[in-house]
Amino acid sequence: MPTPSRLGVGICFMALAGCAAPTTRETPDLGRLATPSEVAAWDVSVAPDGTGLPPGRGTSGQGATVYEQKCQSCHGERGAGQPNDRLVGGHGTLATARPVRTVGSYWPYATTLFDYVRRAMPYTQSHSLSDDEVYAVTAYLLHLNGIIGESDVMSAETLPKVRMPNRDNFILAYPTRPK
């Protein structure tokens, strides 16, 4: 049986080995350093605190025009859905037998809307909208859902402050899954 002092030495040794491993293990190291401009060109993701939001701005009124031209054929008039996802309404339906999950009724973060539209929409030509257009269409959908006012400006400053109605109804199952 190890004495307390021997045990202590063992723990120290293991801790040192654990720290040293990443730098001493020989690996191929075949990546080349990415330049800041290369990283900036690819880094389109936006976090809930607004990290990653670009300069620019837009309002619901401007967004209505973008929506009618680029989004309506798939998502219906004023986000009513058909042939693809409904984007507006459904408030108060989540605990019923027919829940309607939309941007307004379900999505917990407004930043996700900007992130997703910029990276993936419109479906047939993603990455084609300007940042101003993405801010505008984000504002339009938030306004249609009654979350912001018609003249509210969406920008890197204002979007992270938008509080989504369903924000507090998500329970984290990681790292521990609730039973």
Place this chain on the structure above:
Amino acid sequence: MARRKRSSPKPPVSEPAPGNGLLDRRIFLSSGLAALGAAGGLALISPGAARAAGPPDTPPWTQYPGGPLSAYGSPSKYESTVTRASIRSQPGTTGSGSSRTPLEALEGAITPSGLHFERHHSGVPDIDPEQHRLLIHGMVKRPLIFTMDALMRYPMQSRIHFMECSGNSQLMYGPTPPALRAGDIHGLVSCSEWTGVPLRMLLEEAGADPAASWLLAEGADSAAMSRSVPMAKAMDDALIALYQNGERLRPENGYPVRLFLPGYEGNMSVKWLRRIKVTSTPTMTKDETSRYTDLQADGKSLMFTYPMDVKSLITRPSPGLTLPRPGLYEVSGLAWSGSGAIAKVEVSADGGQTWAEAALTAPVLPRALTRFRIPWKWNGAPAVMKSRATDSTGEVQPTRDRLVADHGTNVLYHYNAIQAWSIAANGEVKNAYA
């Protein structure tokens, strides 16, 4: 003789296991098989045996030389009905949707690459590997860009794992059991040998900040599909996968490079991987908030339900595979768990009143499809067959009633309840809530 036996002898291997004709799982593995064969049941294992090609006939393929060599083989033309099932895409698209593995048509544990299920969010991109790059950046000392040639020079690991879409079996949340084949219902699961570079090695080379507890993985498809991944998983067993079943990834499985997270819901194993950003918090992308979150009956949603739960189903018999007549059959199925290896699969032929333990086909690997088998002598009466898996953490597959009572029917994801097939007197097999 008045002397009582002090202990009963070990039953012969052909002794029935509990309930309605299930036999000891070992009989097909031992000499017990010969005894059953002699009893006349064995012929039924291979119904529809050859009628014309045996001696003394000489069929054409025995008389003349066969076809040429081929550059890349394909299945027999007689197997042309074995295809991906339930191919469905969203309106106005041809590539945003899913196709399923025809589980009832396959045996063993490995899924042929061409029958691996698909789930795409903006079609299958046609990526030139010469132009494709993987960027690792964010909370790292050295942001790095890797070419595919560079990744191919790294030390690799090969592991056999299932991949399951968390939306698999979604139709089973519905009010009536869908009248579909096993693959149509449960075929968003497949199993392959995946080979690639441990993600940990690349993160260490980039000098990932020990304080960073998340990363964002992003694809190069036109949806730029993206998911947040716990750093603990990335540093544990995540692979930057380059090969599937010995060959380079198929385009629909992420060519030239994908993330692979063993046991986690399939959507997180981002295909066509182009970017990993090391972060302090989850990014809360569309596919981890508006999708792949599990809406409960009370209107709350579980978020980040990563490991796929312990699950099993019988693939033979199953809907579409009618039993031609009473007699001896081998019941065969698949079990898996995202939290470990399969410890046990029990089968019931009487609707769950009694259970017998099935044989697990080696190797029984963690987070891999595991084939189970058990002999069954069907007496021709209506029967309800079920399988119930237990994994190495002790988790047991729930009944559908239990799952629905705990989570409701609005969940969409992570359905893992016990599957019941009802067998009619005419041998027809139907999906049942029983």
